[in-house]
């Protein structure tokens with residue numbers, strides 16, 4: 001009798017940080033490192049990652065709404081993303097990198113907006129009871145550095161227009177979560193040069209089994 005052999009499950013890696021921390025600058029570099037290992041790679045983002053998720057992203061980034069509506073919409077986008085992109089890819093052995101995931105909901109909706117963290121726990125346990133990233137890379141910078149980088153480059157969305165105390169609380173919640181789960185998080189000092197960050201990322205990805 002022939003026995004089917006399931007492919008080894010892929011790895012799930014997420015990127016986090018306050019706006020302007022330098023996340024987008026480095027994601028393509030990490031994607032290339034992973035492809036160089038010969039892995040199939042799916043590169044995605046949240047909110048978004050699916051056609052419906054991208055519509056939800058537009059709303060979340062540009063329309064004013066109640067903070068609980070905002071939380072529900074980012075988790076609605078996530079539910080779709082997990083079902084249509086993340087789980088199928090991991091199941092066939094591909095690696096998945098996502099520009100943000102649930103830690104962003106804790107940091108922005110919880111830390112930044114002040115939504116009860118217990119409600120976010122409930123949503124996370126509902127939407128992905130058994131799925132967490134294998135690795136989360138947190139790009140950390142002080143607010144003034146992030147703000148200077150943002151001002152230099154782009155049209156600001158609804159989050160990027162928030163005040164300093166919002167980002168202070170967002171950054172603190174990211175750091176609190178990183179301290180709570182040191183085995184999942186790698187915190188990168190994103191005030192260092194792009195080259196130094198790349199070297200650190202190469203080390204982190206190279207060390208993955």
Ligand SMILES: Nc1ncnc2c1ncn2[C@@H]1O[C@H](COP(=O)(O)OP(=O)(O)O)[C@@H](O)[C@H]1O
Pocket residue numbers: 017018019020021022023024025026139149150153190191192193194197
């Ligand atoms: N280590 C760094 N040193 C100096 N500038 C950086 C660094 N990392 C990113 N930047 C610049 O800061 C700006 C914002 O970076 P970006 O990657 O878009 O941030 P994020 O995706 O975290 O919001 C970009 O213009 C980028 O070139």
Ligand SMILES: Cc1cn([C@H]2C[C@H](O)[C@@H](COP(=O)(O)OP(=O)(O)O)O2)c(=O)[nH]c1=O
Pocket residue numbers: 019024046047061074099100101102104105106108109159160
């Ligand atoms: C995934 C997620 C993102 N966000 C916010 C954080 C960011 O400000 C925004 C997404 O923007 P971001 O990922 O920074 O994209 P860009 O680099 O194109 O600006 O959405 C939440 O508030 N909650 C979430 O759960």
